[in-house]
Amino acid sequence: MSDTTEDSPMAASQNAHGLSHPALKGIALIAFDLDGTLIDSVPDLAHAIDLMLEDEGLSALGEARVRDFVGNGSRVLVERALEAHGRKIDDIDMVERTHHAFLAHYAADPSSRTRLYPGVRECLDGLCRAGVSLVLITNKPEAFIEPLLAHFSLAEHFVLALGGDSLSTCKPDPAPLLFAAERLGVSPNQALMVGDSRHDIAAGKAAGFRTLAVPYGYNHGDPISASQPDYLVESLDALVAVH
Template identity: 40%
Template sequence: MKRASIQAAIVDLDGTMVDTLGDFAAALNGMLADLALPAIAPSTILPMVGKGSENLINLVLKHALAQTVPAQAAINTAALFDHALARYQHHYGAINGQFSAVYPGVVEGLQTMQQRGWKLACVTNKPVALAQALLQAKGLDGFFRQVYGGDSFERKKPYPLPLFKACEALGSQPAHTLVVGDSSNDAQAARAAGCPVLLVTYGYNHGEPVSGVDADGLLDSLAAI
């Protein structure tokens, strides 16, 4: 990847710019309490994050139900899903940003990208309304020309569609648009779209070491970009 050829950047949100694990834990445990199911620890939630709310809810329900009625977990998960998702969205909307923090170096990294003249978009699998509210709450919204969430299109990362749409909105070609993320989701989407990709080492990546992911480089801090 040649930095001089980069004209724009697409930046992930959870695990890349903001540590939102506390928000996930608060919202999910509120949901579980509403369903009279046992609470879940943040360390158990971490590897479940990154593929959208629907996947997260399914995994959490399966985990919670396995603690109570293992033989019926699959059936109960399907039966509870719609109500669980509604309760999760209720709780997340109420606490969005309260138990999260911007990672060190993020503001400096975004400022550096802007100073280079790069056009910026945020593409996340979080629902777009929650993503926009979180960026605003953390003072990061002003950096981005466009914000897309997991419900913005019919496909979310690791599919390349959101990246193609972001490139179109930014007026940049994929080969000249850097993707910055924290997981294999981001890297797979970038590779499929033809974008160069850098991954941060401090994020979630479904609980796996990010060093094993096919990327063009790793960043210990976004400020190092």
């Protein structure tokens, strides 16, 4: 597949809709992270973690503490919560039990406290109108993706959604990104990875995608600029604004 040029149908479509942000030049596929990029899910995740800890007779950690634990999938989130209480995560039976409990608590209510970040809907709507293919690549278990997208009426925006357990590896491994590009017949150099954490940027770079980051998400307290994304925007609606 050849590179998209300014005169191509896709570029013309982007220009017609005002999608002149330099990150989008020649881009046919955009992969979005979910937690910390499109949605702030920490309030619901923290609630489920605290219920899991209560099951174990442990004190709640609260939203602010759990916020720094998010980004590497549900099992790592649970392990970090247990480690915060001094529990040894080499106790496999304990980790399995608590992980299962966390998933059950989260499944019971994954969205009532979760919110879309400002500019997200405007961004996704604009990109879809411009004909850009959108995929979702998250480390969240696949079972939670559909309920969350349905809750926010976003399912129709994505042609493919991959969770942390959809393939044998997840971000920062580039495999999910390469899988999506191959599935949609798009060369990696015509794809953009959008995320909030170093794992998103590392996966994008390893896959040969262009990378764009937002600074408001979950990156374990570190500035996302340190991961050297190709682009950084304060809000995702910058991608569909007229420049």
